């Protein structure tokens with residue numbers, strides 16, 4: 001029976017390059033250039049706005065009340081928790097809400113966010129969830145991986161709050177719920193359909209890699 005693990009193992013190389021990207025390693029070791037992190041934070045604000053739109057699209061694509069509730073709950077979490085935390089976090093890094101509202105969007109942000117929205121528009125709810133999976137499940141795995149690394153001395157790390165945000169119980173719960181939803185849906189798909197979904201997952205993972213790289217290139 002197919003499950004989420006079949007998606008990640010079908011593109012194991014890209015998945016590992018995303019989870020263990022140099023941006024992540026340097027962040028974990030506290031040696032990521034601040035300029036890289038600031039640029040990432042700014043673009044991530046734009047990213048999260050489009051991701052909120054993607055969950056709104058998931059609400060539109062829902063066929064049942066349960067799916068509609070799930071999509072609107074995710075939309076609410078992004079708008080009222082993750083984005084609020086993000087704006088507060090940006091201000092600790094000297095980036096005001098006014099600065100954020102005037103940001104030009106980078107090509108990496110444009111490519112990734114519009115790709116996800118396009119997957120949702122041309123496909124069904126499962127296509128959209130699979131396109132969103134590297135974002136949610138990937139960050140959960142990245143936070144776990146960082147906490148397992150010997151080099152991560154969390155207390156002295158300037159990025160400790162960021163790591164804490166993505167290793168919080170709330171975030172872990174959201175990751176677990178998404179994994180369960182995906183496992184249930186994927187268990188019903190044919191081999192041909194699984195192949196299509198692997199392509200979506202691989203492309204979204206490659207776009208996450210580009211997003212990290214955009215931050216590194218800034219330095």
Ligand SMILES: Cc1ncc(CN)c(N)n1
Nearest residue numbers: 044047134135136139211
């Ligand atoms: C680019 C990106 N990918 C994933 C996440 C985690 N929601 C994020 N904040 N930014």
